[in-house]
Amino acid sequence: MATIRDIADKLGISTGTVSKGLNGANDISEQLRQTILETAVEIGYRPKQMRTKDNQKLCIFIENMEYKTPEQFGYDIILGFRQAAYPARCGVTVLPVTPEFQASERYDTYMLKNGYIGAFLVGFALKDPWMAQLHNTSIPTTLFDNYIRKNPSVCYIGTDSFEGIDDGIEHLIRLGHRKIALLNGSEHSMITEQRRQSFIDSMTLHGLEVSEQMMPYGYFVAAAAKDHVANLLSLGATAIVCANDLLASGVIEECRLLGVKVPEDVSVIGFDDIPLSAKLNPPLTTIRQDRIELGKCGFYTLNSLINHVSVCKNLLRPQLIIRNSTAPVKK
Amino acid sequence: MATIRDIADKLGISTGTVSKGLNGANDISEQLRQTILETAVEIGYRPKQMRTKDNQKLCIFIENMEYKTPEQFGYDIILGFRQAAYPARCGVTVLPVTPEFQASERYDTYMLKNGYIGAFLVGFALKDPWMAQLHNTSIPTTLFDNYIRKNPSVCYIGTDSFEGIDDGIEHLIRLGHRKIALLNGSEHSMITEQRRQSFIDSMTLHGLEVSEQMMPYGYFVAAAAKDHVANLLSLGATAIVCANDLLASGVIEECRLLGVKVPEDVSVIGFDDIPLSAKLNPPLTTIRQDRIELGKCGFYTLNSLINHVSVCKNLLRPQLIIRNSTAPVKK
Numbered sequence: 166m167a168t169i170r171d172i173a174d175k176l177g178i179s180t181g182t183v184s185k186g187l188n189g190a191n192d193i194s195e196q197l198r199q200t201i202l203e204t205a206v207e208i209g210y211r212p213k214q215m216r217t218k219d220n221q222k223l224c225i226f227i228e229n230m231e232y233k234t235p236e237q238f239g240y241d242i243i244l245g246f247r248q249a250a251y252p253a254r255c256g257v258t259v260l261p262v263t264p265e266f267q268a269s270e271r272y273d274t275y276m277l278k279n280g281y282i283g284a285f286l287v288g289f290a291l292k293d294p295w296m297a298q299l300h301n302t303s304i305p306t307t308l309f310d311n312y313i314r315k316n317p318s319v320c321y322i323g324t325d326s327f328e329g330i331d332d333g334i335e336h337l338i339r340l341g342h343r344k345i346a347l348l349n350g351s352e353h354s355m356i357t358e359q360r361r362q363s364f365i366d367s368m369t370l371h372g373l374e375v376s377e378q379m380m381p382y383g384y385f386v387a388a389a390a391k392d393h394v395a396n397l398l399s400l401g402a403t404a405i406v407c408a409n410d411l412l413a414s415g416v417i418e419e420c421r422l423l424g425v426k427v428p429e430d431v432s433v434i435g436f437d438d439i440p441l442s443a444k445l446n447p448p449l450t451t452i453r454q455d456r457i458e459l460g461k462c463g464f465y466t467l468n469s470l471i472n473h474v475s476v477c478k479n480l481l482r483p484q485l486i487i488r489n490s491t492a493p494v495k496k
Numbered sequence: 497m498a499t500i501r502d503i504a505d506k507l508g509i510s511t512g513t514v515s516k517g518l519n520g521a522n523d524i525s526e527q528l529r530q531t532i533l534e535t536a537v538e539i540g541y542r543p544k545q546m547r548t549k550d551n552q553k554l555c556i557f558i559e560n561m562e563y564k565t566p567e568q569f570g571y572d573i574i575l576g577f578r579q580a581a582y583p584a585r586c587g588v589t590v591l592p593v594t595p596e597f598q599a600s601e602r603y604d605t606y607m608l609k610n611g612y613i614g615a616f617l618v619g620f621a622l623k624d625p626w627m628a629q630l631h632n633t634s635i636p637t638t639l640f641d642n643y644i645r646k647n648p649s650v651c652y653i654g655t656d657s658f659e660g661i662d663d664g665i666e667h668l669i670r671l672g673h674r675k676i677a678l679l680n681g682s683e684h685s686m687i688t689e690q691r692r693q694s695f696i697d698s699m700t701l702h703g704l705e706v707s708e709q710m711m712p713y714g715y716f717v718a719a720a721a722k723d724h725v726a727n728l729l730s731l732g733a734t735a736i737v738c739a740n741d742l743l744a745s746g747v748i749e750e751c752r753l754l755g756v757k758v759p760e761d762v763s764v765i766g767f768d769d770i771p772l773s774a775k776l777n778p779p780l781t782t783i784r785q786d787r788i789e790l791g792k793c794g795f796y797t798l799n800s801l802i803n804h805v806s807v808c809k810n811l812l813r814p815q816l817i818i819r820n821s822t823a824p825v826k827k
Contacts, residue, residue, distance in 0.1 A: 315659055315663070317815070328645065332646070458804075458806065461805050462800070462807065469792075469796060473789075474789045474792050474793060474812070475812055476811070477656045477659065477811045477812055477813045478656065478810070479807060479810045479811075480807070480808045481806055481808055482646070482648045482806040
């Protein structure tokens with residue numbers, strides 16, 4: 166276990182100055198403070214509050230995701246995390262972050278400076294500054310829907326895409342559908358690639374044909390649907406599986422504009438089961454991710470990492486929620 | 497929540513008789529008792545001891561695996577499970593089982609009769625009677641190295657095969673090896689197929705050639721090596737990755753008999769890091785599965801299932817342990 170003395174010796178300064186740097190005193194320069202923090206991270210120093218079992222401080226960093234009200238995707242994830250953290254007497258801070266904020270300070274030094282012993286990162290993009298730093302961090306970190314290879318301090322949690330997509334496709338097959346399209350999310354996202362591969366695997370497993378034309382990339386928003394729906398219908402799709410519920414809501418709207426009836430003319434399936442899904446017209450059949458469970462798993466896996474159990478991946482079961490946007494194929 | 501009354505009504509018997517059946521009284525027939533238990537399972541009845549939070553009883557069922565002494569593969573798995581269960585005040589029973597035992601009684605009724613609220617199954621084979629029953633069980637069940645599709649009451653834990661195999665192959669590539677073979681375990685095992693696919697993916701990722709001849713199936717025992725080593729060497733293999741440490745120990749022994757030096761003539765890598773590995777001559781480079789961590793994860797995921805968090809897969813990070821059975825490729 167590295168001590169304040171080790172930091173002082175390495176930098177050739179007094180232990181008193183090191184303490185000031187670690188505790189955020191005003192009478193040393195910001196530059197020296199940063200050097201002290203970075204050295205502390207480098208040699209693996211942990212302040213006292215990070216070594217005791219009670220009142221451990223955890224942080225949820227959230228980006229690209231709304232979470233303030235129950236209708237928003239992130240709300241239940243944070244709630245589930247807090248529900249699991251509470252009996253373990255861990256304090257939880259929720260911090261929205263931007264790429265600019267991440268560029269302004271290293272992840273490890275930010276965590277050390279603020280006494281957080283672990284973090285749950287939600288909604289981050291692959292190109293975010295902190296994502297690159299996670300390859301080398303030794304701070305217990307759980308990521309929702311992002312995966313860092315070979316770092317035993319970092320864990321990925323999410324929902325099993327294959328089981329979800331396959332549930333949807335089996336449901337469509339039972340309804341007589343054979344020409345099934347995938348309207349995917351943005352390219353260069355781990356989840357988009359997972360959904361695509363799951364779709365290919367499931368269709369192949371059931372002996373159905375897949376083609377590039379029937380698996381276009383879009384974006385994870387409703388507006389992305391209008392560029393693709395007419396084309397998919399002209400290719401003969403009788404059902405469209407969408408990479409999330411917002412895209413599915415866009416498909417339903419676009420069909421309405423085109424005079425195509427859902428589900429009589431075309432069946433639509435979403436992914437996520439956000440609160441909006443049940444209120445669409447028609448209510449959306451969708452592959453549910455249980456966000457309360459995801460939040461709880463965020464805490465459980467983070468707690469495992471803190472206790473030196475190096476979880477790599479933790480995936481939850483999805484659940485197909487059948488509503489009215491799917492129906493037997495039109496004869 | 498189903499009650500004793502529900503069971504009584506369904507069977508057309510008194511609640512007193514149902515209680516006798518559930519409590520194992522002697523004055524009803526074994527056949528009636530079995531009917532009562534099966535009905536209780538069917539309608540989702542949970543006896544009182546399964547509904548309270550304290551002193552919950554869990555069971556570890558173990559098959560095809562030694563676990564009584566620290567040198568044996570199962571020992572640390574059970575130890576880790578107990579270590580995690582203790583602070584949660586769960587009682588843990590360890591029961592070795594055979595296929596005959598499984599055929600003699602349904603999994604669900606056995607659990608209910610004995611008041612176990614969840615189980616960790618270790619070492620089971622795909623063809624075991626209880627494995628087929630797990631597709632429909634509602635009893636929280638965690639499996640080591642076995643996967644049941646789409647049942648939210650069942651979870652799979654293990655070690656990430658791809659990261660492990662890829663660590664081994666990257667190590668061999670740094671030592672100059674290009675002709676790398678995989679001596680695999682038994683066919684028709686989930687783990688064997690995982691190791692094979694991981695090997696293909698990793699070799700392909702690094703631009704190396706794979707062929708069927710260089711990936712033979714064997715068995716997970718030392719004696720299986722003798723059927724394959726001479727052939728792999730004649731095909732030009734300079735390194736052999738083995739699906740477990742016992743196989744690797746067999747490869748080292750077979751090389752000795754053939755007058756081929758390990759690691760000077762051929763490098764050998766195992767998988768597992770059982771205690772034997774460090775004592776081999778030469779000590780074995782191997783891909784470690786941390787069995788204490790696996791045991792702890794067995795408990796954590798089971799506890800998640802009991803608390804209605806439907807974990808599907810939980811994989812741990814492997815760790816490459818470099819010893820003396822690998823060396824630079826012979827010029």
